[in-house]
Amino acid sequence: MNNSSDSGTCLPIAQHMSIPVLMCLVYFMGFLLNFFSLWIFCCRMSSWSAGTILQFCLALSDALGTPVTPLIAVYFAMGNNWPFGTVVCTVKIALLSSQFYGSAIFLTLISFHRYKAVVHFNKSSRMKNKSFIKKLCAGVWLFLIAHSLVYFVAIPSTKVGKVTQCLSFSQSSLTNSFFTIGCVLVSVGFLLPLSISATCYFQIKNALTRLNNITTKSLKVKLKSQRMIQMCLIIFGICFLPMNVTRTAAIVIIKFYPEHCHMVHHVQTAYYASWIVAGLNCCLDPVLYYFGSQNFKDAFPSFKAKPAEPQQSDTEMTPNLM
Template structure:
């Protein structure tokens, strides 16, 4: 393992081969699942609700990182030597960043959409307007493009020792850029969406505890909503918390304690491993569509456990749920 050069710069070290192998496996399988989800949305759902549009955008964002995963596998296999030029390094960083933070944004919008539908069911909201949601999603995509370009061009590929590095903490010339971008990403890209989603879902859970005269169908909706709450919070904490914590720790170490090369190398390896963990959201989000959306399940008769029982759309189920909500005043929320 390389430790440092005579100038005190931490030279890059090769990653274990399990990193590229697992990364390719996770991202490829997640890509297939999300392409399947996109196919269901486009070919088997004749009408879309506002929630469906958000789920479709989430599926698209989850599939962005897979095309550049083979480049990363070659990069790691070649001892962290980037052979594909400046532009492909920028594209790789841009797509991975758009996948990770596009997922957090669309999960947050899904959270807020559920919050408005359940807690403020008797109030008009633009979150129920499909045309507004389409414009909102278009704005999010424009934001992701701008953010990914700033990220990609802000930390370009550079020569470190005898190898070319792409998005490595060994790129000491980019230390300030890593620090500024990392602080923005962890605060705006993770902590803010997580806080909003947690607030929305716990408010929804609190509203559901006020159900009165619960029918069997209303109880089914309550249990489904609670599963949605757990699933979204699990995705945030399990998939995206490690990556943001490790990157923040690493950029602080590189900026203020750069002489500790061994620790920085371990953090670099842990950071790449956290990409694999973050990629697991590609597996979990399709479960969100399948178990959390009646419209998605209705797209295939084989998804129905009891075909003889009339199926309700998500809007109808939410309406029936609200009819039982007699004890909670909207003002209390």
């Protein structure tokens, strides 16, 4: 069956309702977990370390995609017909993209922060300075806002056949925009953060093999840092890899093989399904806070009126390396 129009445009097809249903379930669960995490950060922890600031920003970025999930469900339920207008379409794309790539950036910064604290614990570093971390996080949010503005110009909703499409590979008039933005996102938004996080992990792993005369408590802190970065890498692999692979495959097909509509439709369905998998990072990141931050873990089970007392930051303990 050839689902193309006379002009050669691949006409959109309706997506199975299991996609929006699962998406809503995953994002709703992620919203509850991250809302609880944000409450812990804001109400149960009286003092924040530099690492806590990064974790708070990660939780905040994870919550960005939740408000637009019901709109996506309506979009699929109406047969891929977007009824909310161009502005809401671009807001939807901007929030989802900022959630995915904001999470990737903050996961990378958490990994780098742990790397500096473990491998270069005896050297002064701006990554240990709360004032610098606040400015760094502000810079990331400004970058995400600027990145979101690109979508207002490059990827609006358009009419395809009899329906209005929003972030659909059937929008043939936006092929060049999809290709350019997709190449930037997969390289700068995924491969670069993944490479940095992987490098931090192996640097810490190598440092642990050279430990000498280290206390049990300090070794525990170092191993916790290694596990935390390992968790970041797992989130990259499970959550963000499928989305980047399917989108890259889709933009290559629509750019160079637009006549293969059946391939476009299959890859687009896989891409929408990968949003569900990517949304799992909202559920996995709170696990990262619990097992990676002693202050967060101490505040978690305590529901007394008094907030948890600040403790020495995990990354401020300085065991002897070498």
